[in-house]
Amino acid sequence: MTEFPKSRFLDRKTQPSMLTLVLLASISMLAMNSFLPSLPSMATHFGTTTAIMGLSVAIYLGSSAVLQILVGPLSDKIGRRPALLWSLGIFIFASFACVFAQDTAVFMTLRAVQAFAACTMVLSRAIVRDTNDTQTSASKIAYIAMGMAITPMFAPALGGFLDNWFGWQANFWMLGGVGTLIWILTYFDQGETVPPSTEGFREQLKEYPELLTSRRFWGYCLASAFSGGAYFAYLGGGPFVGSVVFNLSPEQLGIYFGTPAIGYFAGNFISGRYSVRFGIDAMILSGLNIILVGMTLSLILSYLGYASVNSFFGFMIFVGLGNGLCLPNATAGMLSVRPHLAGAASGLGGSISIAGGAALSTVAGAILVPGSTEMPLLLLMWASSLAGVILILSVRRRNKKLVLGT
Numbered sequence: 001m002t003e004f005p006k007s008r009f010l011d012r013k014t015q016p017s018m019l020t021l022v023l024l025a026s027i028s029m030l031a032m033n034s035f036l037p038s039l040p041s042m043a044t045h046f047g048t049t050t051a052i053m054g055l056s057v058a059i060y061l062g063s064s065a066v067l068q069i070l071v072g073p074l075s076d077k078i079g080r081r082p083a084l085l086w087s088l089g090i091f092i093f094a095s096f097a098c099v100f101a102q103d104t105a106v107f108m109t110l111r112a113v114q115a116f117a118a119c120t121m122v123l124s125r126a127i128v129r130d131t132n133d134t135q136t137s138a139s140k141i142a143y144i145a146m147g148m149a150i151t152p153m154f155a156p157a158l159g160g161f162l163d164n165w166f167g168w169q170a171n172f173w174m175l176g177g178v179g180t181l182i183w184i185l186t187y188f189d190q191g192e193t194v195p196p197s198t199e200g201f202r203e204q205l206k207e208y209p210e211l212l213t214s215r216r217f218w219g220y221c222l223a224s225a226f227s228g229g230a231y232f233a234y235l236g237g238g239p240f241v242g243s244v245v246f247n248l249s250p251e252q253l254g255i256y257f258g259t260p261a262i263g264y265f266a267g268n269f270i271s272g273r274y275s276v277r278f279g280i281d282a283m284i285l286s287g288l289n290i291i292l293v294g295m296t297l298s299l300i301l302s303y304l305g306y307a308s309v310n311s312f313f314g315f316m317i318f319v320g321l322g323n324g325l326c327l328p329n330a331t332a333g334m335l336s337v338r339p340h341l342a343g344a345a346s347g348l349g350g351s352i353s354i355a356g357g358a359a360l361s362t363v364a365g366a367i368l369v370p371g372s373t374e375m376p377l378l379l380l381m382w383a384s385s386l387a388g389v390i391l392i393l394s395v396r397r398r399n400k401k402l403v404l405g406t
Contacts, residue, residue: 012191015131020189022147023182024084024124027091028117029151031175032060032235037160037254038168039239045168046104050240053104054365056111057236061358063111064118068351071119072126073208076341079192080123080130087119088183095176099169117179118354126346129335130193137335139275142328146268149324153261160254211338211345219395220333221349223284225356226388227326230291230319230381231260232357237364237377238316245374246309256313260320267324280329280336281396287325288392291385294318299378312374319381326388333395360384 009017035042036057043053075083094113101107128140162170211217242253267287275283298315301307334349360380367376 009189012189014191015193016127016190018144018147020185021124021127021144023185024120025144026148026151027088027179027182028064028115028121029148030155030178031091031095031114031117032057033152033155033257034159034162034175035168035171036235036239036257037156037250038163038171040243041163041250042107042168046107048104050243051365051368054236054239055362056108057232058358058362058365059108060111060115061232061354061361063113063115065351065355065358067115067119068122068346068354069348071122072346072348072350075123075126076194080127080194081186081190081192084120084123084186084190085183087116087123088179088186090116091120092176092179092183095172095179098172099176114175118350120182122346122350125331125335125350127190127193129332129346137332139272141331142268142271142275142324145324145328146265146272149261149265149268149320151261153258153265156254156257157251158254160249160251163250208348211341211348214337216395216398217334217337217345217349219391219398220284220330220337221352222356223288223388223392223395224327224330224334224349224353226384226391227284227288227291227323227330228353229356229360229384229388230295231323233360233364233377233380233384234260234316234319236361237368237380240365240368240372241312241374241377242309244368244370245372246312248309256309259313260316260323263317263320263322264324265320267321267326268328269324271325271328275329275332280333281392281399283329284326284333284392285389285396287322287327287329288385288388289322290325291319291322292382292389294322295378295382295385299375299382302373302375302378307374322385 009019039053039056040050043050046053071083071087091114094110094116098107098110098114101110124144125141128144129137158174159171162168162174238257239253242248242256243250248256271283294315295318297318298307298311301311331346331349335345338345364377364380367380
C-alpha cells in the first residue's frame, strides 16, 4: 500500500474525493434500478412480456460478472485511471444507443454493454484498498456504499416519473447524461493509485488461482453473493409482485421499490461507524441474520394471509439493512486475503457475487408465473440469506484457527 496525501478536490496528485468515489460506485446502481418501473411499458413497446423484459436485469448482472473478472487484473496492469475512463465511455455510448433500439434482441445486447458501469464500482473499491489498511478500507467502503445507497432510494421513483411523462426512453437519455458528467469529474479528480505493473495481462490472470485456492476468499465471496443475492432476487421478482400481485402503477411501483435503500443507507452508516470496533466477520454475520429475520417475518404474514403491499415492501428494509452491514465488510474481507492482488480480488470477488445475483434474479423471474403470489420470491430470498449465514460461520471458524495457528 502506497501512502497518498489526503484528498483535495480536483487535484489528481491526491486521493480522489469521496464524491468522485461515491458517484463511480453509484452509476451501476442507477443503471440497474432506474428503468425497472418501465418494464411493463417497454414490454408493450417491444411487443413482448414483462417477464422477458425482466431478463434484462439478469443479462446486465451476468455481463457485469464477466467484465469484473477482466477489469481487476487489467487495472492492475494499465492503472485504475484509464480503466475507469474507458469503462465510463463505453457505458455512455451504450446508454444513448438503448434509446434507439429497434427490437428486444438489440436492447438486450446494449444492456449487456451497459454493464461496463459495474467496472467503475469494482475500481472504486480497489482504489480505497490501494490507499488504506483493511479495517479503514471497510469503514471507507461502507461510507461510499452509504452514499451509493441514496441511488436506489430515488432511482425507481425517478424512472417511474420519467416513464410516465416522457416515455421509457427518457431513462436512458438520463443515464447517458449522468455518465457524461461523471466521466468529466473523474478525468479531473482521479489520479493513479496503483504502482505500474511490469507483468503482462496473461500473467495478471494467472494470479487468480492464488485467490481461488483460498477458502477465506471463497467464504467472503459467497457470503456476499448470498446476501446480495436476496436483493437481486428482489430486483428480478419485485416488479412482477408489485405490478401483478399488488396492481401498482409504474409511478407507485417506483416509490415502493426503493424501500430496501432506506435500510441499506442505515446499514452502511452503521458499518462505517463500527466495522473497526467489532470486526468485519461480526458485521457480516449480523447483516445476514437481519435479512433472515426479515424474510421469516414476511413469510409468516404471507402464510397467515395478512400480506399487503405495505408489509411486502416494508420488510424489504431488512434486506437493505442487512446488505448494508454485510457487503462492505465482505468486500474488505475479500481484498484483505491477498492485499497485493487488490484489483484482481475486487474484480473476481465482485464477479462471483454478481454471478450469484444474476442466477437468483433469473430464478426469481422463472418461479413467478401468472397466478403466483409473493410467497415463492420470499422463500427464495429466505433460502439465500440462510446459506450466507452458514458460510460466514464457516469463515469465522477458519479465521479463529488462523489466529490460534492451528
